[in-house]
Amino acid sequence: MAAERFSVSIDGRDLELSNLDKLMYPAAGFTKGEVIDYYTRLAPVLLPHLEGRPLTRIRYPNGVDGAFFFEKNKPGGTPDWVRTERLPVPGSTKSRETIDFVVVDDLPTLVWVANIASLELHTPQWKVGRNPDLMVVDLDPGAPAGLTECCGVAVLMRDRLAADGVDAYPKTSGKKGMQLCCPIAGEQDSEEVSRYAKKVAEELAAMVPKSITAKMAKNLRPGKIFIDWSQNAAAKTTVTPYSLRAQQSPTASTPLTWEEVEAFGTGEAQARQFTAQEVLERVEEYGDLLEDLLTPGPRLP
CATH class of the missing domain: 3.90.920.10 (DNA primase, PRIM domain)
Known part of the structure; x- marks a missing residue:
């Protein structure tokens, strides 16, 4: 037919x-x-x-x-x-x-x-012909850790970045983890951005070694949150905000408020991914929670 x-x-x-x-x-x-x-x-x-x-x-x-x-x-x-x-x-x-x-x-x-x-x-974190205008920190949970633990690490990462004057905006991945997206000045190349992201990831891993790893080896990840700083390499891409994901149900990469992240991380609310219909309803209520990503941020230290 x-x-x-x-x-x-x-x-x-x-x-x-x-x-x-x-x-x-x-x-x-x-x-x-x-x-x-x-x-x-x-x-x-x-x-x-x-x-x-x-x-x-x-x-x-x-x-x-x-x-x-x-x-x-x-x-x-x-x-x-x-x-x-x-x-x-x-x-x-x-x-x-x-x-x-x-x-x-x-x-x-x-x-x-x-x-x-x-x-x-x-x-990618860059536009055609330009340096990166975003830094992305990918938080990838190794079972039995999950999104709840990701949210706890996200708050630590937010506070560490804030000490350098860098604002972070959270979103779910739509699968099992989440990302923090940070607007930056667009004055540094991907290698410089990756170096900074790696430095901060390694600092947090040293602070909480039982819960966080900044190393890519998969055998080190069970029960920990892998802070994937390498997402900032020029060759890498990250799921776009609001993109659908190929799960059994139509989940999507969903912008979150920091209040939600804190509640998920402490167990006050059930940490979960959101469906397409829920995302549409959230946009109706909140607008674009990631709108600030569209305005250049600071130069990274």
Whole structure:
């Protein structure tokens, strides 16, 4: 049977949507049409975090129970109005290989990306042609530690960064951990940002060695929170705020308030990931809790 296709016009751009009834999250009954609706409704708060950043997509053509693939290069059939940027592959030391990255600056491109089953959206800490304007600290729990323990470490990290005049803004990963996002001046390269993040991570690991590690070796992680400072390398990407994640239910990377993080960390409230519907409701209530990331922060010491 031929795929159902619908022609739509969005902000003057013509595109075709297809298979809107296909289940992307079968266990939750969440369809591709609902994925597109989610990203469309979130566009006012999501697009500013995507703008100018080369996008890595994780595509699930047959939903989260099917095969998936990472995609950096623009796919065949990319509309000519989609912004692309030809860039050297970050971190490539042996060649000048380039990739035509998609950059999502507008709603038509966001809808097109969602329609090709790009459930997860990942971006670097830098914009095209610029130094990093974000520092990201990834908090990855090693079982039996979980999000509750991540939140406790997040508060320690927040306070340590504040001592250097660096503000941190929390969000869940949408899977098991969380990230702290810090706006910075954009005057230092990725290596400098990574060095600073590593220094702070190692300080906290030395303070609380039974609960925190800054080392990448997986055998050191059980029961601890790994502070992954390496997310600031030029070649790395981090899940974009509000991006869906490929779980059994449609969870998303969700901005949090510090009051929530403190309550989760102390056990006053149940630490958990949030679903797409909950994220939409939270944006209705709070707006973009990560709006301050869009304004340059300080130069790192």
